[in-house]
Amino acid sequence: MTSQTLSLSIDQPLSLLLKSEALVSNSSLCDIRVAPGVAADVGHIDSAGEVNDYAVDKLDEALQGVEVIVIPAGVPRKPDTNASIVRDLAAAIAQNAPKAHILVISNPVRFTVPIVARILEKAGTYDPTRLFGITTLDVVRASRFLSGIAGTDPAQTPVTVVGGHSGVTIVPLLSQSSAGAAVEQGSEAWKALVHRIQYGCDEAVQAKDGVGSATLSMTYAAAKFTNLLLRALKGEAGIVTPTFVKSPLFAAQGIEFFSIASNGVAKIHDLGNITTQEQELDNAALPELKKNIEKGFAFVQ
Ligand SMILES: NC(=O)c1ccc[n+]([C@@H]2O[C@H](COP(=O)([O-])OP(=O)(O)OC[C@H]3O[C@@H](n4cnc5c(N)ncnc54)[C@H](O)[C@@H]3O)[C@@H](O)[C@H]2O)c1
Structure with missing residues (x-):
């Protein structure tokens, strides 16, 4: 084979x-x-x-x-x-x-x-x-990995993950969920959890040993996001999930797109209250994001 x-x-x-x-x-x-x-x-x-x-x-x-x-x-x-x-x-x-x-x-x-x-x-x-x-896989992983530490049901352990969709551009806002807030910001456990969320893709790639990437979990995440969007389009209220969209949040810094909680198709949210450590993660994400967005625009030119 x-x-x-x-x-x-x-x-x-x-x-x-x-x-x-x-x-x-x-x-x-x-x-x-x-x-x-x-x-x-x-x-x-x-x-x-x-x-x-x-x-x-x-x-x-x-x-x-x-x-x-x-x-x-x-x-x-x-x-x-x-x-x-x-x-x-x-x-x-x-x-x-x-x-x-x-x-x-x-x-x-x-x-x-x-x-x-x-x-x-x-x-x-x-x-x-x-x-x-679609950045839902980061959200799915964050819930799963955090619930593994907190001993909670992943379905009841939502985590907002913002930024981009790979490596350091992935910024999990753990402080905004009750289970996540219990992990002390800046502690070794917090660092390990953040790293696992940012680089979870590598676990699948390495385990598949050269014959694929995180395709099944990505498929699940894509279907989940599509379901949320379809429900929002049908008029269901209160659907808020992170996704990579045009956002005014960092536009002044030349960053036109950012994964951020978005209410269906209607409203782009802001970051909400974040900790100093989360601000540092965000600061590390922005230059990478900017570079790639500019590369995308240059490609079309
Ligand atoms: N967002 C994520 O987290 C995530 C995770 C895994 C993979 N990916 C990305 O998803 C994409 C697909 O990954 P995969 O592992 O399924 O790849 P794959 O090569 O196994 O499958 C890609 C499919 O796209 C089809 N295709 C290629 N060019 C096409 C075209 N011009 N029009 C229509 N179909 C075309 C191919 O025939 C194939 O069926 C890649 O860009 C990959 O990087 C994203």
């Missing part, structure tokens, strides 16, 4: 989860190679939603009437390839689904989301309240 056959992409399990999502009435799967097989497979699931597949040269057709677009297309650890892919997808979206909500998974989101924004802007269809980088 080759390593290729062992590696599991995000797109296939995500297609399955979204097919079983009650709020999805219709899925259009578009991929350069596997869409027909995946559609035939997940299309047998006993949920009401319809599934259609499209070859990549039928992308324009696939986008007709679509309200929410999730983009897991890409190649792991190939930012420039991913940049080209999202650039081309964004151009097609601007033409065929200008009102759609766009959820970007293709990494690094702090590079790919600004690219999508600029392409939409050029096409005159950019609405910042409809473009999101």
